[in-house]
Amino acid sequence: MRNPQRVGFFVVFGLVFFVYTWTAAPSVSFWDCGEYIATSYILGVPHPPGSPLQVLIRRLFTLIPIGSEIGFRSNLFSILVSSLTAAFLYLSIYEIISRFRSLRTTVEKAMAHASGAVGAIVTSFSFTVWHNAVESESYAPATFLFFFSLWLALTWEKRRKRKLLLLIGYIFGLSVGIHLTPLLAAPGVLVFVLLIRPDVVKDVKFLLIIVLLFFIGTSTYGYLVIRARQNPSINEASPTDFQKLKAVVMREQYGPTEILPRRTQIETGMAVIPASIEQLKIYFKYLSWQWTPHPREDTLGDGTSPRTWVLSKIAIALFLFLTLFGMFACYRINRRIFLIFFVTFFFTSIGLLGYMNLKFSPSDPNPEHQPREVRERHYFFAPSFILFGFFIGMAVYGCWELCGRFKPVAYLILPLAVIPIISNYHSHANRRGNYIADDFGYNMLSSCDDSSILFTNGDNDTFPLWFSQEVKKTKPSVVVCNFSLLNTPWYMKQMKLKGVPMSLTDFQIDNLIAYPVIKDGQPVEGTLIMKDIALRDIITTNTGKSFRPELLLPFIRIYTRSCSRASIGCAFRPSIFCLIMNSPTL
Numbered sequence: 001m002r003n004p005q006r007v008g009f010f011v012v013f014g015l016v017f018f019v020y021t022w023t024a025a026p027s028v029s030f031w032d033c034g035e036y037i038a039t040s041y042i043l044g045v046p047h048p049p050g051s052p053l054q055v056l057i058r059r060l061f062t063l064i065p066i067g068s069e070i071g072f073r074s075n076l077f078s079i080l081v082s083s084l085t086a087a088f089l090y091l092s093i094y095e096i097i098s099r100f101r102s103l104r105t106t107v108e109k110a111m112a113h114a115s116g117a118v119g120a121i122v123t124s125f126s127f128t129v130w131h132n133a134v135e136s137e138s139y140a141p142a143t144f145l146f147f148f149s150l151w152l153a154l155t156w157e158k159r160r161k162r163k164l165l166l167l168i169g170y171i172f173g174l175s176v177g178i179h180l181t182p183l184l185a186a187p188g189v190l191v192f193v194l195l196i197r198p199d200v201v202k203d204v205k206f207l208l209i210i211v212l213l214f215f216i217g218t219s220t221y222g223y224l225v226i227r228a229r230q231n232p233s234i235n236e237a238s239p240t241d242f243q244k245l246k247a248v249v250m251r252e253q254y255g256p257t258e259i260l261p262r263r264t265q266i267e268t269g270m271a272v273i274p275a276s277i278e279q280l281k282i283y284f285k286y287l288s289w290q291w292t293p294h295p296r297e298d299t300l301g302d303g304t305s306p307r308t309w310v311l312s313k314i315a316i317a318l319f320l321f322l323t324l325f326g327m328f329a330c331y332r333i334n335r336r337i338f339l340i341f342f343v344t345f346f347f348t349s350i351g352l353l354g355y356m357n358l359k360f361s362p363s364d365p366n367p368e369h370q371p372r373e374v375r376e377r378h379y380f381f382a383p384s385f386i387l388f389g390f391f392i393g394m395a396v397y398g399c400w401e402l403c404g405r406f407k408p409v410a411y412l413i414l415p416l417a418v419i420p421i422i423s424n425y426h427s428h429a430n431r432r433g434n435y436i437a438d439d440f441g442y443n444m445l446s447s448c449d450d451s452s453i454l455f456t457n458g459d460n461d462t463f464p465l466w467f468s469q470e471v472k473k474t475k476p477s478v479v480v481c482n483f484s485l486l487n488t489p490w491y492m493k494q495m496k497l498k499g500v501p502m503s504l505t506d507f508q509i510d511n512l513i514a515y516p517v518i519k520d521g522q523p524v525e526g527t528l529i530m531k532d533i534a535l536r537d538i539i540t541t542n543t544g545k546s547f548r549p550e551l552l553l554p555f556i557r558i559y560t561r562s563c564s565r566a567s568i569g570c571a572f573r574p575s576i577f578c579l580i581m582n583s584p585t586l
Helices: 003-025 033-042 052-062 070-100 106-124 127-132 139-159 162-175 181-196 198-200 205-229 241-248 272-288 307-335 336-358 378-402 404-424 437-446 463-470 489-499 506-510 530-542 549-555
Strands: 451-457 477-484 515-519 522-528
Touching: 003 070, 003 106, 003 127, 003 549, 033 052, 033 070, 033 205, 033 437, 033 463, 052 070, 052 205, 052 241, 070 106, 070 127, 070 139, 070 307, 070 378, 106 127, 106 181, 106 378, 106 404, 127 378, 139 162, 139 181, 139 336, 139 378, 162 181, 162 205, 181 378, 198 205, 198 437, 205 241, 272 336, 272 404, 307 336, 307 378, 307 404, 437 463, 463 477, 463 522, 489 506, 489 530, 522 530
Parallel strands: 451 477
Antiparallel strands: 515 522
8 A cells, every 4th residue: 555545544444443432332232242242251152153253353352451341342343343344445446446547636636535435434334334333243344354355356456466366265264253244255256356367267276275275264163162062151052063063054053044935925925026025125124224314213103304304315315326326437447346346236235135035124014014033134234235335435436537627516425425424323323321231131130049040032131141141240150041042952951051950861852852732632723842841841840849751752752772771861661762763753
């Protein structure tokens, strides 16, 4: 970087870093943040797919002696990488313009710098990007690696150094240890490389080195096996061997991802195309949230003033127009550069939408639109919203270039960069002084007697408690038992080790199956699943009564060649459980 670029890089980085730090969550936030901070602090194992690299890096940030809040130290990692994303976005826009346009005068150079700055600022203070940047989630570092790989591809196009392609392959491997989002840049990078150097695919040795570096990058997953075998207090899915690790990486706990039927079809009865259109509406709804308070702040029917409504509509239309014009401007400047960003934009928007197969939005006003996601899923699309900022930055220079002798008119676009920061400063993206999740975890645990069991059900009533216990050492004797996770054998066994009263043996737990509820010899609505059986066992054992495990005969799958009690691992009569290998499920 030359001096002006270096100055611009650090100015953008410094501005964004300051605002993010000012508005950052001072401690833990809801959803996965509490889990990530807690597992980073104790070097535990978070939920699938595990995010091992993120855990390790956040652990380093928790050691930085800045303030007493471990949660804030962890949040600094998101702030840092999000600020770097903004700086590299500025740098990318400036270098594209300066490389393919002859910048002779000071004004031309200044407009190139201003275009990069506008794109970076609009991006950084879009609602979703800002929302992700000030808390301990995986999306901020994933988005940084996503855009950094695009910047490396642009740098390779300029310098033609093959080592940069090797670095991109390694970064894609590393990114798997944080989130799969950066891999969405791979199709665009691949197309870009093939257009410029198609002979690369003929170099088998070079391709094998890239593949090798990718797998070296994924080696951070070895951490999960190492720590799982040491049984930390948070050990989700307990990936103690390769088979269990594979299940974690493939997210088998959450079931398969299916393209059809569309989840918007399940209860509405819509055909594929109308159901897909409903999912497109969800994406454009989240897109409309990025720059103005309306319609985001009106999703729950709180009402919006006519003035805010009109100004928001105008601003959204203007930003969308600039995005489309920015695509045109980028195409005029260089078609290959346009292609890498457009292909990447497609995969991070429409392509991702097709793969994710989302349910309806929780804030959908139509009561017939079911089923619904448990929360708004706008954060999945942060990479595409970053590319909106990129194209808006390109539009600034494109407008200035087309204005001819009326170039001063283009200067009117520059102040648009402040609209997102003004609009979103009072939104949920600003977490300054927000201790709600922290206080929630402390209050829930403090209300319990020592050595008691506190049952929870979901992320928001569990992860703040894990954070409070593991990081702030609040009521460590209380056992937090997540009712949803009791559907998994590994969690039931972990609860036993923590002192939850259960009489089921590990063998029985490993072979529990779901079973329809039977009443008067006929199946009725509902299914007895693992957590139902586990809770009955806990309640019975806790009252000092003898749990009658023979009643679980319909719910246990036994695979054994021996009728001895020792091999079966339970106290049932051998006459009942002498079953042959591969016998039909009872």
